[in-house]
Structures are given as structure tokens and as C-alpha cells.
Amino acid sequence: MTIQTNETPARGPSEHNIRDQVVEAATAHFGHFGYEKTTVSDLAKAIGFSKAYIYKFFDSKQAIGEVICANRLAQLAEIVDQAIADAPTASEKLRRLFRALTEAGSDLFFHDRMLYDIAAVASRDNWPSAAAHQQRLRQLIQLIIQEGRQAGEFERKTPLDETANAIYLVMRPYICPLQLQYSLDTASSAAVLLSSLILRSLSP
Amino acid sequence: MTIQTNETPARGPSEHNIRDQVVEAATAHFGHFGYEKTTVSDLAKAIGFSKAYIYKFFDSKQAIGEVICANRLAQLAEIVDQAIADAPTASEKLRRLFRALTEAGSDLFFHDRMLYDIAAVASRDNWPSAAAHQQRLRQLIQLIIQEGRQAGEFERKTPLDETANAIYLVMRPYICPLQLQYSLDTASSAAVLLSSLILRSLSP
Incomplete structure (x- = not known):
């Protein structure tokens, strides 16, 4: 996957904030719909990011x-x-x-x-x-x-x-x-x- | 349910055998399909008894x-x-x-x-x-x-x-x-x- 080849340092200064934002949204989303029933696509839609963008910060739903x-x-x-x-x-x-x-x-x-x-x-x-x-x-x-x-x-x-x-x-x-x-x-x-x-x- | 009004003593001498037969068939059936997924109707079909007949001997699947x-x-x-x-x-x-x-x-x-x-x-x-x-x-x-x-x-x-x-x-x-x-x-x-x-x- 080409997405995975992006090196962490290249992710820029706001990476930490974006990770926090994803985690916060995921906590709310999992809280409503359950962890097992939620896909990364569901999360992406809910947050308004693309799935590929989320994968820049997290390797998987489990991450x-x-x-x-x-x-x-x-x-x-x-x-x-x-x-x-x-x-x-x-x-x-x-x-x-x-x-x-x-x-x-x-x-x-x-x-x-x-x-x-x-x-x-x-x-x-x-x-x-x-x-x-x-x-x-x-x-x-x-x-x-x-x-x-x-x-x-x-x-x-x-x-x-x-x-x-x-x-x-x-x-x-x-x-x-x-x-x-x-x-x-x-x-x-x-x-x-x-x-x-x-x-x-x-x-x- | 009228079936339930049959008194146990009236069930006749072969009751014990029939109960055993139902239990044996149910053990095999539950063993294949699982207890929770099996209904009394499924059991009745598998054994070749009517559902009402099984209910003469057992009040429920749980029984x-x-x-x-x-x-x-x-x-x-x-x-x-x-x-x-x-x-x-x-x-x-x-x-x-x-x-x-x-x-x-x-x-x-x-x-x-x-x-x-x-x-x-x-x-x-x-x-x-x-x-x-x-x-x-x-x-x-x-x-x-x-x-x-x-x-x-x-x-x-x-x-x-x-x-x-x-x-x-x-x-x-x-x-x-x-x-x-x-x-x-x-x-x-x-x-x-x-x-x-x-x-x-x-x-x-």
C-alpha cells in the first residue's frame, strides 16, 4: 500500500491534533454503534475525512x-x-x-x-x-x-x-x-x- | 393449553421410553445444530413426532x-x-x-x-x-x-x-x-x- 510508505516525520506538525481528533470521534462513534460493528469507512464518513486520510494516521481500526x-x-x-x-x-x-x-x-x-x-x-x-x-x-x-x-x-x-x-x-x-x-x-x-x-x- | 391439562399418570406405561427417545434425539439434534438455534418444531420434525406430542412429555425446549x-x-x-x-x-x-x-x-x-x-x-x-x-x-x-x-x-x-x-x-x-x-x-x-x-x- 502506497499510503503505508509515508514516513511518520513527514506527516507534519498537526499530526498529533489530527490523531486526537480521530480518536475523539471514534470514541463517540464506537460509543453509539459499538466497536465491532463500526468500520474505518463508517468512521471516515462520520468525521468527514477520507478513509485514506485516516489510514495515514492509524494502520487499522484496532490501532x-x-x-x-x-x-x-x-x-x-x-x-x-x-x-x-x-x-x-x-x-x-x-x-x-x-x-x-x-x-x-x-x-x-x-x-x-x-x-x-x-x-x-x-x-x-x-x-x-x-x-x-x-x-x-x-x-x-x-x-x-x-x-x-x-x-x-x-x-x-x-x-x-x-x-x-x-x-x-x-x-x-x-x-x-x-x-x-x-x-x-x-x-x-x-x-x-x-x-x-x-x-x-x-x-x- | 389443553395439552398441559393431561395429568402425568394418564400418560401411560411407555411414557418413560418416549421421554428417553425425545432426549436422545434432542441430544443428537442439539449436537449438530446447537441448542439455541433449535426449536421444538425442528426437533419434532427430526424425530417424526408432532410438536403437540412432544409437548405432552416436555413443557418446553428448556425442559x-x-x-x-x-x-x-x-x-x-x-x-x-x-x-x-x-x-x-x-x-x-x-x-x-x-x-x-x-x-x-x-x-x-x-x-x-x-x-x-x-x-x-x-x-x-x-x-x-x-x-x-x-x-x-x-x-x-x-x-x-x-x-x-x-x-x-x-x-x-x-x-x-x-x-x-x-x-x-x-x-x-x-x-x-x-x-x-x-x-x-x-x-x-x-x-x-x-x-x-x-x-x-x-x-x-
Whole structure:
């Protein structure tokens, strides 16, 4: 495709603005019609750009979805960071982490269903943004466990890696939008029960 | 509906055979065309009965699906019972329970996809057979925990109910066909990791 041969630097100084404009319009359009049902042609018509022009800035519909998804995941990361920032102990951090993730996921489902659906596609198709998010959460869990081990709150016999993986697995059905949709009515009480079980499993 | 006013005892001695015949034909038909896409009319045509005749024996398509689902769940219950029967400890029973459930669910997905889909509908719509199965598993977990507590294997501080519920919640994403489909590739290693986490949480 000749379009693809345009080098990024040649796209000019307004590229950033145009990318933002496409993402903004796409967010609205996906929000109304759903990510899966929308084509790049639909988007082009809605924005008033040519399809070829959009392809100058994004390789595919997924590339636009990725930006929307990454923006939302950055917000989620901030919510999580704030939730655990002033927790006095590693145990409390784990509880708050689980609660914040469950609440944010449920909020998205009930208040921004179309964005939830993009997140579900991202998770199903293992988009880089979704994979990076999972990796960050997995690392955050490991950091909290290390902190708790150093403070003498948590046992140290189990390999750190195993502990972190297992805890991530307990949380995953409430983090992953594909799975969370089947537990929405019990998610908040489940987060409490499962946090307690996790903390019992960590006791020295 | 006048059909519904026929009392069960008046249906005659061959009722059981005819019910079996309908269930058998329905299992094959659902297996080819899927449960959701098949109507009672389709079934009637395939079996060579009138639709009204089928309605003499089953109130609805779901009632037929329920029998298929209940048959399969009875098989699953037997697999689980056999898996844990000769386990030397309560800990080993929990491990084997988790493994047997995950394996049976994965087998169903890969080898009898249409039946898996009926199970998914049963779970989504909370059919009595699916609800009873979940309740049985929940009780089985509680019995194993009681056994382990009595043997001194497991801690006794946490309320029994809370412990059993939390463990059931850890296992549920691998039991529920709606959720299992998103973890198939990691289900068997997850069952091992999560069993170990559960056992750490139970240590006295």
C-alpha cells in the first residue's frame, strides 16, 4: 500500500491534533454503534475525512481502539495507584487493589458499556495495551507481596513468583472484562471474601 | 393449553421410553445444530413426532435441555466422587476436586462443544439443574473442609461458611462453563497454583 510508505516525520506538525481528533470521534462513534460493528469507512464518513486520510494516521481500526483502550487503562492505573497510595500495610494494599479493580470494572460495565466492549475485545484478542496492563498488575501484586514479606506481614517460604501468579489468578476473573460480566452481581462481596482468603494464604 | 391439562399418570406405561427417545434425539439434534438455534418444531420434525406430542412429555425446549444437562452433571458428579474417593487427606481431596472439575470442563469444551454450549446456557439462565450442581459442589467443599478441620489439617478460626464460600469462588471460574472458556489454555496449571494457594490459606 502506497499510503503505508509515508514516513511518520513527514506527516507534519498537526499530526498529533489530527490523531486526537480521530480518536475523539471514534470514541463517540464506537460509543453509539459499538466497536465491532463500526468500520474505518463508517468512521471516515462520520468525521468527514477520507478513509485514506485516516489510514495515514492509524494502520487499522484496532490501532484506534488501542489508543482508546490505552487511555482508559492509564486512568485505571491512576485510580489503582491512588487507592493503595496511603494504605498503612501491604495487606491493606492488596485489599484496596482488589476492591478498586472490581469497582472500576463494574463502573465501566454499567456506565460505559461500549467502552467495556472494546476492553473485552482487547482482552479476547490480547491487544498490546491489554497485555501490558495485565503485566503491570501482575508486577504490582509482586511488589506488594515483597513489601509485606520485608515487613514480616507475609510468609516467605513460597517462591515469590508462585505467590504472585496465584494471587493474580484469583483476581483475574474480576479484572478481565470477558469474565467479570458473569460475576457483576457478586463481584464486590467476592472481592472481600477473596481478599481475606488471599491474606490467610499469606500469613506467616 | 389443553395439552398441559393431561395429568402425568394418564400418560401411560411407555411414557418413560418416549421421554428417553425425545432426549436422545434432542441430544443428537442439539449436537449438530446447537441448542439455541433449535426449536421444538425442528426437533419434532427430526424425530417424526408432532410438536403437540412432544409437548405432552416436555413443557418446553428448556425442559428437554434440563434433562440432557442433568444427565451430564450426574456423570460429572460421579467423576468427581471417584477422583476424591481414595484421597488420603482432605488437602488431597481439594486438589483432586479442583483438577477433576477443570479437566472435565475442558474435555467437554474440546470434545462435545454443543453440550458445552447447553451447559453455558444452563449456567447463564441459572437452570435448576445447574443451580443444584453448584450447590452440591459448594456443599462438597464444605464437607472436605470440615473433615480437614477435624483431622487437624486445616485452621478452625475462620467461620466454616466463609471458608467454603471463598474456596468455591476461587474454583468457580474453572467450573462455570461461561467463564472457563476464557481460561482453557491455562486451566490445568491454574488449578495447581490455586489449589496450593487454597491449601496455604487453610493451614492451621
